[in-house]
Amino acid sequence: MSKRTIQHIVSTAVPLPIENIDTDQIIPARFLKATTREGFGKNLFRDWRYENDDESRPKKDFVLNNPVYGGCILVAGKNFGCGSSREHAAWALADYGFQVVVSSFFADIFKNNALNNFLLPVQVSDVFLQQLFQVIQQNPKTEIEVDLPGQYIRILATGEEERFDINPYKKECLLNSYDDIDYLLSLDEVIRAYEQSHERV
Amino acid sequence: MGKTLFDKIWDAHVVQRKEGHPDVLYIDTHFIHEVTSPQAFDGLRRRGIRVRRPDRTFATADHNVPTLNQHLPIREELSRRQVEMLTRNCEEFGIELYGLGHPFQGIVHVIGPELGITQPGMTIVCGDSHTSTHGAFGTIAFGIGTSEVEQVLATQCILQYKPRKMRITIDGQLKKGVVSKDIILYIISRISASGATGYFVEYAGSTIRSLSMEARMTICNMSIEMGARGGMIAPDETTFAYIQGRRFAPKGADWERALAYWKTLYSDPDAVFDKKLHFDAADIEPMITYGTNPGMGIKITETIPTPVQVAEKERASFERALHYMGLQPGTRLLNQPVDYVFIGSCTNSRIEDLRMVANFVKGKKKAPNVEVWVVPGSKQVEAQARKEGIDRIFEEAGFQLRGPGCSACLGMNEDKIPPGKYCVSTSNRNFEGRQGPQARTFLASPLTAAAAAITGKIVDVREFL
Ligand code: SF4
Numbered sequence: 001m002s003k004r005t006i007q008h009i010v011s012t013a014v015p016l017p018i019e020n021i022d023t024d025q026i027i028p029a030r031f032l033k034a035t036t037r038e039g040f041g042k043n044l045f046r047d048w049r050y051e052n053d054d055e056s057r058p059k060k061d062f063v064l065n066n067p068v069y070g071g072c073i074l075v076a077g078k079n080f081g082c083g084s085s086r087e088h089a090a091w092a093l094a095d096y097g098f099q100v101v102v103s104s105f106f107a108d109i110f111k112n113n114a115l116n117n118f119l120l121p122v123q124v125s126d127v128f129l130q131q132l133f134q135v136i137q138q139n140p141k142t143e144i145e146v147d148l149p150g151q152y153i154r155i156l157a158t159g160e161e162e163r164f165d166i167n168p169y170k171k172e173c174l175l176n177s178y179d180d181i182d183y184l185l186s187l188d189e190v191i192r193a194y195e196q197s198h199e200r201v
Numbered sequence: 202m203g204k205t206l207f208d209k210i211w212d213a214h215v216v217q218r219k220e221g222h223p224d225v226l227y228i229d230t231h232f233i234h235e236v237t238s239p240q241a242f243d244g245l246r247r248r249g250i251r252v253r254r255p256d257r258t259f260a261t262a263d264h265n266v267p268t269l270n271q272h273l274p275i276r277e278e279l280s281r282r283q284v285e286m287l288t289r290n291c292e293e294f295g296i297e298l299y300g301l302g303h304p305f306q307g308i309v310h311v312i313g314p315e316l317g318i319t320q321p322g323m324t325i326v327c328g329d330s331h332t333s334t335h336g337a338f339g340t341i342a343f344g345i346g347t348s349e350v351e352q353v354l355a356t357q358c359i360l361q362y363k364p365r366k367m368r369i370t371i372d373g374q375l376k377k378g379v380v381s382k383d384i385i386l387y388i389i390s391r392i393s394a395s396g397a398t399g400y401f402v403e404y405a406g407s408t409i410r411s412l413s414m415e416a417r418m419t420i421c422n423m424s425i426e427m428g429a430r431g432g433m434i435a436p437d438e439t440t441f442a443y444i445q446g447r448r449f450a451p452k453g454a455d456w457e458r459a460l461a462y463w464k465t466l467y468s469d470p471d472a473v474f475d476k477k478l479h480f481d482a483a484d485i486e487p488m489i490t491y492g493t494n495p496g497m498g499i500k501i502t503e504t505i506p507t508p509v510q511v512a513e514k515e516r517a518s519f520e521r522a523l524h525y526m527g528l529q530p531g532t533r534l535l536n537q538p539v540d541y542v543f544i545g546s547c548t549n550s551r552i553e554d555l556r557m558v559a560n561f562v563k564g565k566k567k568a569p570n571v572e573v574w575v576v577p578g579s580k581q582v583e584a585q586a587r588k589e590g591i592d593r594i595f596e597e598a599g600f601q602l603r604g605p606g607c608s609a610c611l612g613m614n615e616d617k618i619p620p621g622k623y624c625v626s627t628s629n630r631n632f633e634g635r636q637g638p639q640a641r642t643f644l645a646s647p648l649t650a651a652a653a654a655i656t657g658k659i660v661d662v663r664e665f666l
Contacts, residue, residue, distance in 0.1 A: 019518045020394055020494045024632040029613035033265065033279035035239035035286050037347075047634045078514070079395040082428060082494075083632060084611075085330040086237065087346035105395060108364070108430050109330060113346035126514070167362060168221045180348070181244070184356040187217060187225060191253075191358055194216040194227055 004118040006174045009099055009146045010156070012071035014063055015136045021076055022083035023110065027092040029084075040088055041095030068140045072099040075132050075144075079103075080121075081110025090117045100146050102153065104129040115170050116180065122146060122153050128162045131155070148174060203469025205366050206435050207401050210341045210466070214324045216358055223360040229323040231258045231353050232309045233296070235265055235287040236613075237328030241351035242290040253357045255295040259318060262287055262300050263308045267615045268576050268603035271301055280614060294354075307579025307605040310334040310547040314418065315581055317447025321436040321463040326353055331547050331629065333424040336433035337417035338440055339466045341401070343431040364430050365399055365475040368468070370406035373482035378663035380557070381416035382549060382627065382646035384408070385423040386488035388480060390498035398428030400476065403468060408482040409434055414443040415553040422548045423629050426495040435467040487662055489534055490631050490644040492522035497631070499534070501649065501661050507531045525633055526641050527621070534643070534659045538570060539623045542654040543636070544600075544647055545576030546610035546628035552585050554627065554647045559591040561651040561665070567599040568657025574616065575600050576608040600654065612637040625653040 031043040049064055051057035058065040074093065080103040081089060090113040093101065101114065102122045114121045124132070135142045135155055143156040148171065154161035172178060184191075204212070217225040231254075233241075238260075245252065252258060265280035275281035284301065291298040299305040305312055310331050313319040321339040326332060328350040335342035345359065352359050371384060389396070402424050409417065417434050424432030441460060444450045451459040468474075486500040497519075499505065507530040511519045523530060528537075544550070544558055555577060567573050575595055577583040583605055586592055595602045609616040610628040617637030618624045624642055627650050628635075631642035643659065652662040 017517065018521065019515060020496075022494070022630075022632045024611075024630070024635050028634050028638070029264075029611040032236050032613060033283050035283060036243070037240050047638055053638060077518070079398065079428065082394060082398075083330065083425075083630060085328060085344035085346055087240075087328075087348060090346070105398065107395075107398060107428060109344055109346060112349065116346060116348035167223070169223055169360075180360050181248070181352050181355055184225065184352055184358050184360065185250070187356070187358070190217050190225070191227070191356060195357075198213075198227070 005177045006099065006118055006120050006148050008148065009072065010143055011073050012069070012141060013073035013075050013102070013132070013136050013144050014069045014071060015133050016063055016074060016076040017133050019077035020079045020082055023081055023086050023089040024083055026081070026089040027086065032086060032088050037091050039095065040092035041097065044092040044096045072097055073102060073144050073146065074098045074100070075102045075129070075136060077103065078105045078126070080106050081114070082107040085109045087113040087117070090114045090119050094119045102129070102132065115174070118174060120146065120148065120174065122164045124153060124162050124164060131160060202473065203471040205468040205472040205474065206339060206403055206433060206466055207341065207366050208472070210322055210324065211363060213322070223362045225358050226324060226361050228326050228353050228357055228359055229257060230313070230318060230325045232313055232325070232327035232332070233258060233260045233350065234309050234327070234329065235262050235283045237347050238290065238350055239283065239286050240347050241354055242294065244351040245294070245354055248355070250355055252294040252296065252354045257357065258296045258354070259313070260287060260291050260296050260298040261306055261309050261312055264607045264611065265614050266301055266606040268606050268608045271604040277615065304580050307582065308547045308550065308607055310422065311550060311578030311582065314338065314414070315447070315579055317444055317450035320444060320450070320459070321440060321466050326359060330425045331422050333429070333431040334418050334422040334547055336421040336424070336431050337414060338444070339433060339436035339463070341431065341433065344425065364401045367397055367400040367402045367429070367476040367478065368474045369402055369404050369478045369480070371404070371408040371480045371482055372406040373408055375408060375482050375485065378487055378648060378666050379485050380646045380648055381412055381419040383485055383488045385420045386490065386495070386498045386644060387485045389423065389427045389495050390488065391480070392427055392478070394426060394494040394496035395428040396496070397424070400429050402429045402432040404432060404434050410437065413553060414439060415551045418551070419548055423495065426629055436463050487646060487649050489649060489659065491526065491528055491534055492519070493525055493631055493633050494522070495629065495631060495644060497522060498644070501659070502535065504533050505530055535661065537623070537659045539625050539643070539653050539658060540571060541618050541622055541624035542571055542573045542650050543576070543609045543624055543626040543628065544650050545574065545578070545608050547578060548629045549627035549647050550576060550578030550582065552582050555582065555586050555591055556589070558647050558651045559594045561648060562598045562600070562655065563594050565598055565655050567654045570657040571654055573600040573654045574603060574609060576603045577605050579605045609636050611635060612640070625650045625659065
């Protein structure tokens with residue numbers, strides 16, 4: 001995989017103020033038949049994006065079809081990414097071009113999957129999330145700043161900001177393009193020792 | 202201080218613990234299927250490494266398989282390719298595959314327990330969120346993404362932060378017509394689709410203890426539907442009796458040794474949970490969902506809420522859901538006509554589910570306006586159903602008994618509910634488009650589904666018992 005990192009992002013954002021957006025919406029099951037990680041972006045939110053699955057009939061009221069909104073930050077309602085464990089959801093968001101997803105709550109497996117694909121999940125308070133929706137909808141050109149080293153997200157126009165949490169190990173990975181598998185492979189001796197002392201099953 | 206069941210198993214599997222880092226957790230059993238594994242095998246090839254423990258890895262094909270004419274090549278090209286790729290990967294990496302046509306093939310979460318692979322005290326993962334099902338045996342079992350599948354294939358370990366722990370206790374005797382699916386739909390309707398996010402749940406209480414293993418699996422299966430990472434139930438005599446004699450169960454002296462260990466697997470009386478909830482079995486009735494997430498459930502006799510009854514933040518989602526479902530707030534679901542009934546999925550496709558349905562249906566006929574699909578969870582369930590004559594009961598009732606697979610649980614294979622149609626489904630997710638684009642799902646128990654099949658509408662099954 002190409003070496004990616006996340007550091008500091010300034011971008012306009014796409015608002016999706018719907019709660020409990022599940023991974024079946026992010027990428028419907030019928031698009032999970034690929035055997036590579038590429039190309040999922042075109043089917044991102046497929047059934048919200050097109051009328052009757054027809055690419056020539058984009059649904060006008062869906063935000064990805066609205067040229068007013070754009071950018072590499074997706075701002076979404078509470079409990080984003082619930083449902084299936086499909087990593088394809090994270091691949092689709094990243095392939096479409098998103099680098100950050102902001103919500104007031106993320107489903108656990110989605111959060112892991114996102115982090116493993118250099119897509120940064122930024123969890124903010126309900127209040128801050130509503131503020132974000134408001135300013136973006138009032139002015140779609142509003143720029144949002146997301147800083148991973150400093151762990152803050154800021155609305156540039158108003159200066160309002162909030163800190164976000166990320167576990168230190170994952171932060172290191174994202175900043176330095178580390179990979180969990182390389183790390184685990186480096187523990188071969190320790191794993192072998194564990195296996196030898198635990199041959200119970 | 203005492204330990205929870207979860208802590209006992211977790212701590213026994215920590216290979217390395219380092220401040221500020223996730224734990225390195227050893228995985229005893231890894232299940233794989235065709236959809237979430239190809240990219241992981243590619244990763245191994247790219248790195249030039251092998252599967253560390255092919256002997257602890259088991260594969261089956263379930264999501265993409267057709268449920269009719271399973272002896273013929275899969276017609277849909279992409280599905281066929283994915284299943285073929287699984288076969289090739291298993292051959293290349295020396296993994297046991299229960300593929301299409303194999304007598305053990307079936308939904309991954311049905312075959313693990315059925316073959317005795319799933320045992321108390323284990324850590325089990327699979328690239329599928331309903332891995333939580335295996336928790337019914339007192340195991341730590343959870344779903345993972347494809348990058349994590351690759352981690353486990355490569356190292357038999359996974360990096361994990363310890364989740365918080367929740368205990369949900371249900372006490373008392375279930376009322377007539379109320380089954381385990383109703384228990385879990387009830388809990389989720391109470392605590393919402395995100396009510397257990399960040400937690401690992403242990404189910405306890407006299408109601409849970411009284412359930413069979415298959416009923417317990419139904420409950421643990423849907424833990425993920427309230428956001429939990431997984432669910433588990435302490436093993437007991439019911440668990441041991443279920444496992445004994447199964448293909449991969451320990452035998453002889455190994456059995457005695459295993460049993461002695463399994464009997465230590467319970468939460469100590471003074472163990473601390475981060476959150477505790479308590480429900481009374483007497484308050485549970487047959488349940489059904491009206492919306493597009495599993496938290497949108499009501500007792501079958503209740504009315505759909507009105508917008509004012511819903512928290513303001515959730516109102517937009519609520520209204521969107523009702524619009525999608527074509528339903529009105531404040532109305533009852535009783536007598537709502539349905540077009541399809543789907544009895545299957547890793548939630549409710551085991552032999553007890555099929556028996557429950559067959560008992561109810563025996564001598565009755567389905568309503569002319571519904572199509573009824575019964576999809577067993579595995580080849581073995583199917584064979585058992587035929588042995589017991591359940592297939593003939595279904596045939597006489599006009600139900601289609603199909604071959605095993607995920608089927609209409611997710612709109613991925615040929616079995617899809619057509620746009621706009623209503624389906625009473627024993628599966629676990631009612632998301633928009635889950636059963637096919639624009640399909641409308643009512644989640645319910647096998648009993649409620651059977652009653653809908655016979656009457657062609659949503660009814661209170663208790664009136665027919
Ligand atoms: S039956 Fe449904 S929920 Fe279960 S593994 Fe298959 S697709 Fe997933």
